[in-house]
Amino acid sequence: METTVFLVSAVIVLAGALGVILARxxxxxxxxxxxxxxxxxxxFVAQEAHFLAAVQVIVYAGAIVVLFLFVIMLLxxxxxxxxxxxxxxxxxxAAAVVAVIGLGFIVVLGVRAAQVSLGARSVHGELDGPGSNxxxxxxxxxxxxxxxxxxxxxxxxxxxxxxxxLARKPRDPRPARHFKGEPxxxxxxx
Amino acid sequence: xxxxxxxxxxxxxxxxxxxxxVVVAFALLMVxxxxxxxxxxxxxxxxxxxxxxxxxxxxxxxxxLADGIKLFFKEDLIPDRADRVVFKLAPYLSLVPAFxxxxxxxIGGVFEGDRPGTVTIFGRxxxxxxxxxxxxILVLLAMSxxxxxxxxxxGWSSGSKYPLLGSVRASAQMVSYEAALSLAxxxxxxxxxxxxxxxxxxxxxxxxxxxxxxxxxxxxxVVFLLAGTAELNRPxxxxxxxxxxxxxxFHTEYSSIRFALFFLxxxxxxxxxxxxxxxxxxxGPRGPILFGPEWLWPPVWxxxxxxxxxxxxxxxxxxxxxxxxxxxxxxxxxxxxxxxxGWLMVLAAIRVAQVQDWNVFxxxxxAVAGLxxxxxxxxxxVRTGQAVHRSGEILGEVTExxxxx
Numbered sequence: 283m284e285t286t287v288f289l290v291s292a293v294i295v296l297a298g299a300l301g302v303i304l305a306r307x308x309x310x311x312x313x314x315x316x317x318x319x320x321x322x323x324x325x326f327v328a329q330e331a332h333f334l335a336a337v338q339v340i341v342y343a344g345a346i347v348v349l350f351l352f353v354i355m356l357l358x359x360x361x362x363x364x365x366x367x368x369x370x371x372x373x374x375x376a377a378a379v380v381a382v383i384g385l386g387f388i389v390v391l392g393v394r395a396a397q398v399s400l401g402a403r404s405v406h407g408e409l410d411g412p413g414s415n416x417x418x419x420x421x422x423x424x425x426x427x428x429x430x431x432x433x434x435x436x437x438x439x440x441x442x443x444x445x446x447x448l449a450r451k452p453r454d455p456r457p458a459r460h461f462k463g464e465p466x467x468x469x470x471x472x
Numbered sequence: 473x474x475x476x477x478x479x480x481x482x483x484x485x486x487x488x489x490x491x492x493x494v495v496v497a498f499a500l501l502m503v504x505x506x507x508x509x510x511x512x513x514x515x516x517x518x519x520x521x522x523x524x525x526x527x528x529x530x531x532x533x534x535x536x537l538a539d540g541i542k543l544f545f546k547e548d549l550i551p552d553r554a555d556r557v558v559f560k561l562a563p564y565l566s567l568v569p570a571f572x573x574x575x576x577x578x579i580g581g582v583f584e585g586d587r588p589g590t591v592t593i594f595g596r597x598x599x600x601x602x603x604x605x606x607x608x609i610l611v612l613l614a615m616s617x618x619x620x621x622x623x624x625x626x627g628w629s630s631g632s633k634y635p636l637l638g639s640v641r642a643s644a645q646m647v648s649y650e651a652a653l654s655l656a657x658x659x660x661x662x663x664x665x666x667x668x669x670x671x672x673x674x675x676x677x678x679x680x681x682x683x684x685x686x687x688x689x690x691x692x693x694v695v696f697l698l699a700g701t702a703e704l705n706r707p708x709x710x711x712x713x714x715x716x717x718x719x720x721x722f723h724t725e726y727s728s729i730r731f732a733l734f735f736l737x738x739x740x741x742x743x744x745x746x747x748x749x750x751x752x753x754x755x756g757p758r759g760p761i762l763f764g765p766e767w768l769w770p771p772v773w774x775x776x777x778x779x780x781x782x783x784x785x786x787x788x789x790x791x792x793x794x795x796x797x798x799x800x801x802x803x804x805x806x807x808x809x810x811x812x813x814g815w816l817m818v819l820a821a822i823r824v825a826q827v828q829d830w831n832v833f834x835x836x837x838x839a840v841a842g843l844x845x846x847x848x849x850x851x852x853x854v855r856t857g858q859a860v861h862r863s864g865e866i867l868g869e870v871t872e873x874x875x876x877x
Contacts, residue, residue: 309558316621336610344617348624348647355628355640386634414606416667 301377305357308354312347320345333379476590477598489593493602494575501574505739509536519790535553540732548728553631562629563726563733566622570740575602576611576669577747580757580771588674599670600757600771608667612748613654616703619647622737623705623712627722638721641797642705643714648804650700654811656696659688659819662751671758674834683755688819693753695812699783700745702804704738706785708792709800746781750774810850814843838842 298321299374301314319342326335423431477486510525510533511667524531550559580600581589592599605611620643627639639850664672676683685693688740700711713721723734750756795803817841825835 307555309555309625312626313558332606333610334616336607339614340610340617344614344620344650345647348617348643349625350618351628352640352643355624355636416606 284328287324290327291321292322294318294324309351312350312354315350316343316347330415333419349434475599475604476587477596485594485596486809486846489598492593492600497574497579497602498571501580501743503738504743505736506536507771508739508743508782509539509735509780512732515783515786517791519787525565526563528580531774543732546728548730549725550763551631551725552664555629555631555708558629559725560627560730560787562626563730565624565625565739566619566737567621567740569622570737570744573615574744574747575614576605576608577601577744577751578604578670578756579747579774580767581670582766582770583674583758584678584761585764589605589670601670604670605669605868606668608660608669609657609752612665612686614659616646616650616653618735619741620735623722626726626734630722630725632725633723635724638712638718638724638810642722642778645705645711645800645804649699649808651669652695652699652804652808652812653739654691654701655816656699659692659753659812659816660820662816662823663687669751670754673751673758676758677754678758678760680755685753688716688753689815691815692812693749695710695808695815696752699751699804699808701785702789702800704741704745704785706742707789708795708796709799711797743778746778746785747774749781750777759811774823801828806854808848810847813841814846818843 294301295318298316298318300316302311302318305311305314319338323335323338326332326338477489478661513535513755514524514532516522525535528534528538550556575838578589578599578601581591583589587597589599591600592598623646624639624643626633627637627642630636660672661667664675666672666675672684676687680686707711718724723731726734756777757770757774761769787861818836821835821839824830825832
């Protein structure tokens with residue numbers, strides 16, 4: 283049963299991944315990426331990582347790829363690219379070299395994995411015992427890893443504020459004044 | 473916990489019960505869509521002093537069926553500049569999430585007794601819902617984020633500018649309101665202590681004052697209802713289909729059965745959202761068992777509560793004018809999201825106070841003070857932002873004039 287699920291979703295994941303790089307239209311590529319993400323979500327469910335699967339769909343498929351599509355559609359790059367032209371010189375040979383190195387790395391890892399276990403054990407032992415998957419996850423996040431968790435959220439807040447700052451286009455040539463919370467000199471009539 | 477149906481392994485009876493549940497849920501949803509479209513047209517007719525559909529069948533009740541058959545036999549047009557594959561795919565991307573969300577709604581089951589939410593079918597105990605996944609209500613959020621694709625791709629693949637504008641509006645609106653929706657859901661999950669819809673219903677009592685509506689103190693319910701209406705693109709948040717501005721919205725170029733599929737998805741979503749509201753906040757199928765067999769009453773209570781919300785959606789459409797786009801975004805980002813976030817914090821504080829045995833009133837006072845302070849800060853930030861925006865505009869004009877001079 284598990285093998286069947288794995289094989290089917292592996293085919294979906296690989297087909298999607300190939301589609302991402304082979305499709306000529308960027309929107310089709312993005313859709314293929316969604317297919318890959320769904321395949322991975324199915325694999326997560328097969329491993330009983332239900333929460334991870336849900337988050338995969340909500341965050342990656344639901345937010346990130348939607349954002350990709352937004353950019354593709356609004357910037358008007360949703361047309362097929364001319365593959366003959368090479369905008370960046372020497373990019374293709376470099377990509378080929380990197381691809382061969384990456385593939386070699388994966389093959390070596392795959393061969394070595396049979397002899398050496400790669401995944402380190404959790405220092406706190408397995409998250410076993412009563413309670414659901416999600417309860418365990420929440421407990422780990424809010425007790426042992428609470429500082430990492432909080433640091434990540436602070437990082438995200440910083441990213442949001444940075445994005446807002448960058449996205450604002452003040453028409454005033456002296457932009458710094460706007461962000462101190464006080465209007466510029468000529469804005470006294472507010 | 474999970475569905476007790478699968479506790480003793482899977483055999484033929486179990487498979488047949490599951491197939492039966494899927495078929496019944498699908499049929500129920502289809503019938504309720506047929507009913508809902510007729511009900512909406514008839515009720516709006518009444519509210520606007522018209523008669524409404526009255527030709528097909530008694531009181532025009534077969535009108536939807538007639539419309540469906542008509543749409544089936546119309547010509548299926550595909551625009552010249554359309555992206556054919558995506559154009560054909562989009563209606564299904566709308567339809568499938570609409571149905572999948574309904575599968576987690578418990579529509580019946582006896583919640584009194586030691587095994588809550590079960591009924592016995594063919595000697596097997598099971599929940600009266602198609603699936604009770606461990607992630608429960610997260611399915612709603614996952615599916616509502618997938619539903620964005622249907623709308624977005626339909627508009628884009630039409631190869632025409634009005635549908636594209638409509639779909640960009642729609643996806644921006646749906647993505648914005650999803651945040652408020654999930655925060656309202658988080659309040660319920662916090663108080664119920666579980667993501668499973670069945671447990672959420674089981675944690676609520678039979679009596680109205682034991683429902684989550686009062687457990688979470690009304691605010692998340694209101695937020696959820698508003699965000700849900702926006703998520704459905706229903707009036708007064710139907711900028712997506714503002715026919716005065718956009719011809720017809722994201723489905724302008726669609727015809728025949730594909731157009732029907734979009735409408736089917738829209739009304740399925742309406743019914744599903746009402747069902748989710750009932751499940752999360754109004755005790756789902758819970759209610760007093762008056763007489764007769766005890767499995768009979770929960771579905772009746774469920775349908776009655778569902779009907780209240782279906783009526784509410786139609787009522788909103790008949791009475792409220794459409795929001796302007798900036799008003800829509802202001803409501804979502806500056807009111808609903810901060811409000812539900814603040815409320816979630818207050819609820820969490822109360823929850824911690826209960827667990828740690830602190831003085832609940834002191835905690836409540838501190839939490840409310842924090843909420844008010846945060847609200848004041850937010851208001852100040854919004855004011856400053858608007859003032860800077862305005863003065864920036866004035867400065868911009870001045871500079872442009874100087875450049876011209």
